Amino acid sequence: MKPEAVSNAVSQDGLEIPLIDFSAFMSGDETTKRTTAQSIVHGFQRAGFIYLKNHGIPKADVANTFAESAKFFRRPSSQKEAMGWTTPEANRGYSQPGREKTTDLKDAADIEAKRAEEGADLKESFEIGREGEPNHPNHWPDRFDDNGADFKKQMLHFHDTCKQLHMQVMRAMAVGLGIDESWFDSFCDGGDNTLRLLHYPEVQSTAFKKNKNTVRAGAHTDYGSITLLFQDMAGGLQVLSPNGNFIDATPIADTIVVNAADLLARWSNDTIKSTKHRVVEPPIKADVHPARYSIAYFCNPNFDRFIDAILGTYDELKGDKKYEGINSGDYLAQRLAATY
Ligand SMILES: O=C(O)CCC(=O)C(=O)O
Numbered sequence: 146m147k148p149e150a151v152s153n154a155v156s157q158d159g160l161e162i163p164l165i166d167f168s169a170f171m172s173g174d175e176t177t178k179r180t181t182a183q184s185i186v187h188g189f190q191r192a193g194f195i196y197l198k199n200h201g202i203p204k205a206d207v208a209n210t211f212a213e214s215a216k217f218f219r220r221p222s223s224q225k226e227a228m229g230w231t232t233p234e235a236n237r238g239y240s241q242p243g244r245e246k247t248t249d250l251k252d253a254a255d256i257e258a259k260r261a262e263e264g265a266d267l268k269e270s271f272e273i274g275r276e277g278e279p280n281h282p283n284h285w286p287d288r289f290d291d292n293g294a295d296f297k298k299q300m301l302h303f304h305d306t307c308k309q310l311h312m313q314v315m316r317a318m319a320v321g322l323g324i325d326e327s328w329f330d331s332f333c334d335g336g337d338n339t340l341r342l343l344h345y346p347e348v349q350s351t352a353f354k355k356n357k358n359t360v361r362a363g364a365h366t367d368y369g370s371i372t373l374l375f376q377d378m379a380g381g382l383q384v385l386s387p388n389g390n391f392i393d394a395t396p397i398a399d400t401i402v403v404n405a406a407d408l409l410a411r412w413s414n415d416t417i418k419s420t421k422h423r424v425v426e427p428p429i430k431a432d433v434h435p436a437r438y439s440i441a442y443f444c445n446p447n448f449d450r451f452i453d454a455i456l457g458t459y460d461e462l463k464g465d466k467k468y469e470g471i472n473s474g475d476y477l478a479q480r481l482a483a484t485y
């Protein structure tokens with residue numbers, strides 16, 4: 146029987162994505178806390194995705210971040226390009242439409258072929274890393290005007306808010322896996338995470354008809370531990386089902402979509418899934434699809450940590466540990482280098 150805090154967000158084609166009331170983990174009694182944590186882990190093991198409601202981030206805070214994001218993308222191209230994304234090691238700044246092809250291909254020639262087949266992704270983005278990294282400063286628009294200072298303030302605040310939620314979700318993961326609740330704390334307290342603002346500009350639906358491979362963001366998996374994804378109500382996000390079909394991950398107001406990413410899958414000896422997803426034409430029939438905004442917070446284990454299989458996810462005697470340990474920062478830089 147499912148705990149009361151759990152219902153279904155998506156249930157189609159073998160893809161079951163649970164909708165979890167996170168307050169049951171944060172402030173429930175011991176039993177409620179444990180069963181909710183187990184449901185979170187099951188969601189990551191089966192679908193690789195969960196939705197969280199009552200996640201503790203105030204509605205107004207999320208709305209404010211979306212509002213600042215929309216204002217940011219309305220800036221002139223010359224300003225945005227002056228804050229351009231430079232290298233995978235820095236992974237900060239603005240990427241204009243066409244700059245990045247989201248894919249999980251690793252070979253540059255394969256990625257170019259994909260670009261030719263699907264066209265460029267119909268999106269622009271802005272990445273904000275941990276503030277205060279001497280070698281990799283964030284790019285901020287506060288040098289242009291006062292609005293830029295408001296943007297910076299809100300994004301730094303939101304980066305920190307999401308960092309706290311990452312740690313709480315990892316605590317739930319630990320409880321669900323039956324290990325010490327604080328097991329992941331020292332892996333996640335650095336805040337080596339990336340806040341990515343995404344803007345999918347308004348698009349004629351003919352763009353998707355002319356070339357039916359056209360997408361707003363190509364199919365891919367994420368790289369780190371988990372991603373916290375805030376989406377508006379436009380729709381278009383899809384998740385790959387176990388049968389190999391892309392299924393709509395329909396927006397649910399005031400929830401966060403959370404997906405497990407590649408390094409967590411590896412860390413869990415593949416007991417947790419990092420599932421492919423993409424963004425396509427919204428399911429609503431229209432001649433023109435309005436702009437879509439989303440905010441992805443990519444969480445990573447601290448870049449200086451060595452990531453070796455989580456306790457209890459392998460059996461030493463059976464020798465079923467699948468991967469060598471790897472440094473978190475090296476792994477992520479390698480993965481990022483391939484898509485830009
Ligand atoms: O915009 C979205 O809903 C998804 C974005 C995404 O999957 C990503 O940037 O990794």
Ligand SMILES: [Fe+2]
Nearest residue numbers: 365366367422
């Ligand atoms: Fe993603």
